[in-house]
Amino acid sequence: MTHRGNLPRGAATIALCFITALLEGLDLQSTGIAAPGIGAEFKLAPALMGWVFSAGLVGLLPGAFVGGWLADRIGRKRVLVGAVLLFGVFSFATAHAWDYNSLLAARVFTGLGLGAALPLLIALTSEAADPAMRSTAVSLTYCGVPLGGAIASVIGMVKFETGWRTIFYVGGLVPIAVALVLVLLLKESASFRHQATTHASADRRIGALFAGSALGSTLLLWVACFFTLTVLYMLLNWLPSLLIGQGYTRPQAGVVQILFNIGGATGSVLSGRLVDRDRSGLAVGIAYAGMLLALAGLGLSGSFGLTMAAGFAAGYCAVGAQAVLYARAPALYGTPIRATGVGASISVGRLGAIAGPLVAGQVLALGAGAAGVMLSAAPGLVIASLCAWKLSRRADPEAARGAQVLGTH
Numbered sequence: 001m002t003h004r005g006n007l008p009r010g011a012a013t014i015a016l017c018f019i020t021a022l023l024e025g026l027d028l029q030s031t032g033i034a035a036p037g038i039g040a041e042f043k044l045a046p047a048l049m050g051w052v053f054s055a056g057l058v059g060l061l062p063g064a065f066v067g068g069w070l071a072d073r074i075g076r077k078r079v080l081v082g083a084v085l086l087f088g089v090f091s092f093a094t095a096h097a098w099d100y101n102s103l104l105a106a107r108v109f110t111g112l113g114l115g116a117a118l119p120l121l122i123a124l125t126s127e128a129a130d131p132a133m134r135s136t137a138v139s140l141t142y143c144g145v146p147l148g149g150a151i152a153s154v155i156g157m158v159k160f161e162t163g164w165r166t167i168f169y170v171g172g173l174v175p176i177a178v179a180l181v182l183v184l185l186l187k188e189s190a191s192f193r194h195q196a197t198t199h200a201s202a203d204r205r206i207g208a209l210f211a212g213s214a215l216g217s218t219l220l221l222w223v224a225c226f227f228t229l230t231v232l233y234m235l236l237n238w239l240p241s242l243l244i245g246q247g248y249t250r251p252q253a254g255v256v257q258i259l260f261n262i263g264g265a266t267g268s269v270l271s272g273r274l275v276d277r278d279r280s281g282l283a284v285g286i287a288y289a290g291m292l293l294a295l296a297g298l299g300l301s302g303s304f305g306l307t308m309a310a311g312f313a314a315g316y317c318a319v320g321a322q323a324v325l326y327a328r329a330p331a332l333y334g335t336p337i338r339a340t341g342v343g344a345s346i347s348v349g350r351l352g353a354i355a356g357p358l359v360a361g362q363v364l365a366l367g368a369g370a371a372g373v374m375l376s377a378a379p380g381l382v383i384a385s386l387c388a389w390k391l392s393r394r395a396d397p398e399a400a401r402g403a404q405v406l407g408t409h
Contacts, residue, residue, distance in 0.1 A: 010128025014137055016186050017121040018144045020084060023178060024114055024121075025148025025261075026155075027091050027171040031056060031107065032237040033156035033257065036244065037164030042100055046241075050361025053237040054354045055104040059111020061350040067116025068343020071123065072336060077188045080120040084179040087113030092172025095165040115350065119343035126330035126338070127191040132276065135327035139272025142323050146264030146315060149236065153261060156240075157254040191335045208337050209344060217332045218341070220391040224325055225349030227384035231291065231377045232318045234356035235260065242298075242370040243307070252304060259308055260315035267320025275327045280392035287321035288385035292378060294318075299374030322349075325388065352380075 031038070031053055039049050063083070071079045090110040097103035121141055129137035155167045209218045239260060243253035267287065274283035294317055297310030325345070333341035360373045368376075 010125070010130070010137070012185065013128040013187060013189075014125050014141060016182060017125050017141045019178060020080070020117060020182070021121055021141050021144030022148035022151065023084070023171070023175045024087075024117055025145035026152045026167075027087060027110060027114060027148075027175075028056075028145065029149035029152045029236050029257075029261075030091070030094075030167045030171050032240055033152050033254075034164035034167055035237070035241050036250070038103070039241075041164070042103070044100070046361045046364045048100070049241075050358045052100075052103060052107065053233075053357035053361075055107035056111035056114070057233060057350055057354040057357070059108040059113075060115035060353065061111075061347050063112040063115025063117075064119055064343045064346035064350060065115075066343075068119040068123070068339040068341070068346075070116075071120050071339040071343075072192075075188050076120050076124050076127075076192055076339065077182070077186050080117060080124070080186070081179050081182050083113045083116035083120065084175050084182065085113070087111075087117065088172050088175030088179065089113075090172075091168050091175065095168035095172065115346070119339055119346050122326055122330060122342050123339040124186075124189055127189040127335070134331070135275035136269070136272040138327045138330065139268045139275075139323045142272075142326055143265040143268035143319075146261040146268065146319050149264070150258050150261035153254050153257040156257075157251060191338075209333070209341055214332065217391065218345075220387045221325060221329060221332070221345045222348040224384045224387040224391060225322070225345050226352035227380035228318070228321050228325065228352070228388075229349040230352035230356040230359075230380050231295070232322060232356070233353035234360045234373070234377060235314060235318060237357045238360045238364075238373065239298075239311070242373060245364075246370055248304065248307070256308055256311035259312040263312035263315030263317075264319030265315075267316035267318075268323040271320040271323045272327050275324060280324060280328065281389060283320065283324050284385065284388045284392050287317045287324060288381055288388065290317035291321065291381055295374040295377055295381075299371035321384070321388065324392070328391065 035049060035052070038044065038052065044052065067079055067083055087110050090106050090113065094103065094106040094110060097106055122138055125137050125141040126134055152167055152171075155170060158166075208214065240250075240253045240257055243256055244250060248256075271283045271287065274280065290313055294310050294314035297306060298314060301307045301310055326342075329342045329345055330338055356377075359376060363373050363376050366372070
């Protein structure tokens with residue numbers, strides 16, 4: 001098949017999804033980067049700061065599930081545009097928070113939009129890409145999240161008159177402009193338009209996630225996402241503050257945060273390529289074993305050079321591990337329930353994302369320091385690695401079509 005202008009299949013859709021993922025990554029890490037300024041202005045102890053981090057994640061959980069469910073009913077494009085507008089408006093509102101409660105409320109509603117967007121980006125990319133490059137395409141889109149975080153780190157390192165609020169002004173106005181671009185240029189998924197069960201009931205959509213061979217895959221995916229995102233969001237939110245607490249300067253913490261995000265983008269792409277080459281097990285082994293070593297390096301290193309290396313490795317492994325899970329998830333479900341299935345796994349993962357910053361805040365409140373925070377993540381990582389390994393051995397991404405239960409009814 002010849003594609004217009006010799007572009008790969010779905011290139012325009014993938015590019016638009018990547019741009020949207022950049023914005024998602026910018027906002028997801030904005031609170032962590034702005035945390036020192038927010039904490040100083042509102043006089044927040046570490047435990048209260050943990051709730052600020054988790055407020056946005058509370059919104060991510062229902063956002064991911066409802067967004068995916070709606071997308072399987074009314075279309076990917078309309079729900080994605082609404083989600084981008086929602087997180088843009090409330091990111092802008094974050095910059096105008098006047099007290100602790102208004103700050104929490106703005107972050108919750110921002111999280112609703114962010115949560116709804118991610119499963120749609122994964123579903124759209126998966127359905128637009130050539131089957132032989134599907135996992136790579138999903139990983140390319142997902143690498144926009146850490147790259148957006150790197151942009152947030154750069155913004156955080158620059159001194160502006162508006163202080164910590166600057167990053168939320170950028171994270172608010174740019175998504176509103178991008179939503180208009182999506183309205184004009186993004187095409188609805190052809191798979192969604194052509195699928196024969198568009199009007200299947202919600203009960204059948206949700207029930208199909210637990211029917212037949214889908215049950216085992218769904219449970220493994222959920223457990224792996226939960227513990228992986230626990231660690232990833234702990235690092236996304238607390239890493240700058242932990243580094244400053246270890247005696248590093250704010251610019252040094254910014255450098256490590258940028259390296260973390262660059263490592264994440266690298267890990268996302270390379271992990272996706274390994275999945276497309278039927279090397280999922282190798283990708284899982286590198287990601288989870290490397291994550292344990294990287295966390296030890298961040299918690300125990302006394303050298304800035306080693307800390308920079310550990311930051312890059314932590315990003316590569318943490319984001320790479322989640323990229324493997326996201327790359328495989330769309331292949332586990334058929335078109336009628338794909339966004340629902342991906343959204344459900346992200347929602348369960350968000351429970352871990354909520355827990356991560358809260359646990360880190362409590363560990364710090366007990367005086368355990370950065371080393372204690374990193375050590376607390378180890379048991380969950382072991383569990384996640386076992387589930388991800390089992391999932392990688394369970395089925396080939398293209399063979400894992402047993403979850404297409406609705407299509408056989």
